Amino acid sequence: MLAATGLTKEYRRGGGRRVAFNAVDGVDLTVAKGEIVSVVGRSGSGKSTLLNMLTGLLRPTAGAVLFDGQDIWGWRDAEISRWRNTKIGYMPQGQSLLANLNVLDNVRLPFFLARRDGEITAKALARLAQVGIAHLAANFPAELSGGEARRVALARALINAPELLIADEPTGDLDLATTNEIMKLFAQIVGDGTAVLLVTHEAEAVISPTGARIYEMTGGKLAGRDKKVMRTH
Amino acid sequence: MAEKQLTAWRLAGENLRRQPLRVVCLTAVAAILASALFGGAIFTTGIQTGLDVLAARFGADLMVVPTGNAQKAEAVLLGGEPNYFYFNGEIARKIAPTPGVRQVSPQFFLTSLSADCCDLPVQLIAFEPETDFVVKPWLTALPAQGLRDGQIAIGCDILARENRTVKLFGREYPVAAQIGKTATGLDRSVLMNMSTIRTLIDHAHQEKLHFLADDEPAGAISAVLVRLDGTRPPATVAREIRRENPNVEVVVAQGVVQQIGQALRRLKGQVFAVLVALWVVAATVLTAVYSGSVNERKKEFSVLRLLGATRAKVAGIVLGEAFLTASSGGLIGVVLAALAVFPFSTYIGDRLQLPYIPPAAAYIFGMALFSLALVALAGLLAAAYAAWKIGRAETYLTMRAGE
Numbered sequence: 051m052l053a054a055t056g057l058t059k060e061y062r063r064g065g066g067r068r069v070a071f072n073a074v075d076g077v078d079l080t081v082a083k084g085e086i087v088s089v090v091g092r093s094g095s096g097k098s099t100l101l102n103m104l105t106g107l108l109r110p111t112a113g114a115v116l117f118d119g120q121d122i123w124g125w126r127d128a129e130i131s132r133w134r135n136t137k138i139g140y141m142p143q144g145q146s147l148l149a150n151l152n153v154l155d156n157v158r159l160p161f162f163l164a165r166r167d168g169e170i171t172a173k174a175l176a177r178l179a180q181v182g183i184a185h186l187a188a189n190f191p192a193e194l195s196g197g198e199a200r201r202v203a204l205a206r207a208l209i210n211a212p213e214l215l216i217a218d219e220p221t222g223d224l225d226l227a228t229t230n231e232i233m234k235l236f237a238q239i240v241g242d243g244t245a246v247l248l249v250t251h252e253a254e255a256v257i258s259p260t261g262a263r264i265y266e267m268t269g270g271k272l273a274g275r276d277k278k279v280m281r282t283h
Numbered sequence: 284m285a286e287k288q289l290t291a292w293r294l295a296g297e298n299l300r301r302q303p304l305r306v307v308c309l310t311a312v313a314a315i316l317a318s319a320l321f322g323g324a325i326f327t328t329g330i331q332t333g334l335d336v337l338a339a340r341f342g343a344d345l346m347v348v349p350t351g352n353a354q355k356a357e358a359v360l361l362g363g364e365p366n367y368f369y370f371n372g373e374i375a376r377k378i379a380p381t382p383g384v385r386q387v388s389p390q391f392f393l394t395s396l397s398a399d400c401c402d403l404p405v406q407l408i409a410f411e412p413e414t415d416f417v418v419k420p421w422l423t424a425l426p427a428q429g430l431r432d433g434q435i436a437i438g439c440d441i442l443a444r445e446n447r448t449v450k451l452f453g454r455e456y457p458v459a460a461q462i463g464k465t466a467t468g469l470d471r472s473v474l475m476n477m478s479t480i481r482t483l484i485d486h487a488h489q490e491k492l493h494f495l496a497d498d499e500p501a502g503a504i505s506a507v508l509v510r511l512d513g514t515r516p517p518a519t520v521a522r523e524i525r526r527e528n529p530n531v532e533v534v535v536a537q538g539v540v541q542q543i544g545q546a547l548r549r550l551k552g553q554v555f556a557v558l559v560a561l562w563v564v565a566a567t568v569l570t571a572v573y574s575g576s577v578n579e580r581k582k583e584f585s586v587l588r589l590l591g592a593t594r595a596k597v598a599g600i601v602l603g604e605a606f607l608t609a610s611s612g613g614l615i616g617v618v619l620a621a622l623a624v625f626p627f628s629t630y631i632g633d634r635l636q637l638p639y640i641p642p643a644a645a646y647i648f649g650m651a652l653f654s655l656a657l658v659a660l661a662g663l664l665a666a667a668y669a670a671w672k673i674g675r676a677e678t679y680l681t682m683r684a685g686e
Binding site: 107128131151158160163 | 286289290297298300301302582583585586587590594595596
């Protein structure tokens, strides 16, 4: 479904004689339908840069990102935005809810960002129920705990029934119990047929969902760990 | 029931609702700009209209008055300040043969110290129906014979009693006509023929009231209004009248209108300068506020992009917020300006010694719409840079910058 080949992002830094370096260096990565893939790596290893190139948010210096065989970087902004809105569910790093909208509207928001027919409120309430926070629908983000806010972000990422859910450090600042609950939700989502691509800290690797194919990222390069997490949460 | 849509407008509205201080500041800037635009335009147009009416209705090319009374005559004419001054009525006969003079008509001024029609003293003006060419054009509603003996015509600021009379020096006089707004002293004047004013003075004497005019010989007048035949320039004829009649001064109508025209141009220049300065300040403030606001909200806009909003949609939200604040501020500004200009415009015109006639309703409405559109456009232009900036930014970088 999603395939990255030779994906590279070059930056320059330093004073007068700016030095080039590759934040992501020739990465090949595939995510198949219904699969869960976890990319682990330390802070600064290039995993967020990789994720943003994979989702059409950051233009690569070299390489291609193919979705169902089509290079997304050959699309115009309207097409890439539409693709991100319909095929991808994105959970950004940290607090990402819109403070001016209540929980229900935050979840409904992606539905209205592209032209669509139909109703969404009932589906949004069902998604909130799925992640266990239907009772918070009328609350505003400032009134939520970190775990609750992350569940809202997950419900929002799933609202348009994406084919691929991408989560950037989804449990980075959560306690272990809440992390386990979020990971169970990911496992459940994969069970429903949605592919999941997780990017996590090294420390989070141990809590990747059951069955995840794990890649390790170091210095912009990606290496398969050649193992799957078999533990049951 | 249809569910509530999350349109770009609603997102903009929700953002504004949760940012009251920012909204109040932006709205206030837009309101100040709109009120200055609308108020300035209505006021200067009102004065321009007043000047046009004055020029059209001045009637006479020259006004001959006793020496030392030219300014008083202008005050009677423009400001409606009641005044009186007299000289021998023979002067009209002497002026008539002056080359370039086509017609002369005497007028007699009297001031009522109090009248039940008005809070302030009013100017009484008597004219000679046989020679008059100045008053008649204002009295178009009257039958061909004009004002009859005992009747009066009143300026638009004079209130008649319910029985269409005005009480002067203890007697009621029937009102035959009321003159439309002229933005001159005529608005606060009472007009009658020479016969009526003589009757009025007799009645006043019976009431034991006396006037300065009582000491003047019979047939005294206050001014001679002169119409020229166009063969000689007004200034030349005025010079000749002064030379032939040493005890008179001559007010040249064209000069008065030109003088007011210059004052109006100065006023317009000042209003325009203030408007330009306000525009620059408002545009700078709005641009700074929108840029600052967008910088503060980088993460919010990045999240929208992550969720699938196009660059155009994000820019639309920024512009929508700008439009909402600018147009609501503009509306408040127009209403405030209307509340300030309409009730006090005549007073302000008086203070500035400029004639003021409110513009037509259609012009006011059009100007209100134009001011609103201009302020909304200013808001949109000020936000356009911020919208463009956030639209072009790499989402990944703005997301990181917003953290």
